Amino acid sequence: MKIGIAADHGGFTMKERLVQALRSAGHEVTDFGAFSLDPADDYPDFVIPLAGAVAKGEVERGIALCSSGVGASIAASKVRGVRAALIHDNFSAHQGVEDDDMNVICLGSLVVGYAQAWDLVSSFLAARFSGAERHRRRLAKVAALER
Structure with a gap:
């Protein structure tokens, strides 16, 4: 799968580990930065390009990280066509895709540890949208809000 990933300084270390794990799992990964640990950087500078790539179909799914995941989630959700959510539990990681066609998972590196983050990302990537009529x-209705 083509995966995009982005993080500010708060999620930088976790992003670096996830990039390696994703590539080892056979995914094609596009890294939108940060490319170095800079405490003065801003999450929108990395998350917005990632979200744009998801919206354009350049990557199939996105992973956005910051310290809490909240800022990354807010920024990604502003991009038309992106359905991003802050995820801290396995049920939401797959259910968000199955029912809500979530295409960007947002994680807080100070909220979840690496092992849990990898589990959440794995569930997110394995899930498929159900396509049920009600969903x-x-x-x-959500897409109408974007227009």
């Missing part, structure tokens, strides 16, 4: 109907 399509709800997503159409």
Whole structure:
């Protein structure tokens, strides 16, 4: 799968570990930065390009990280066509895709440890949108808000 990933300084170390794990698992990974640990950087500078790539179909799914995951989630959700959510539990990691066609998972590196983050990302990537009529109907209402 083509995966995009981005993080500010708060998620930088976890991003670096996830990039290696994703590549080892056979995924094609596009890293949107940060490319160095800079405490003065800003999450929108990395998360917005990632979200844009997801919206354009340049990557199939996105992973956005910051310290809490909140800022990354807010920024990614502002991009039309992106369905991003802050995830801290396995059920939401797969259910968000199955029911809500979530295409960007947001994680807080100070909220979840690496092992849990990898588990959440793995569940997110393995999940598929159900396509059920009720879910399509709800997503159409959300998409109408973007227009």
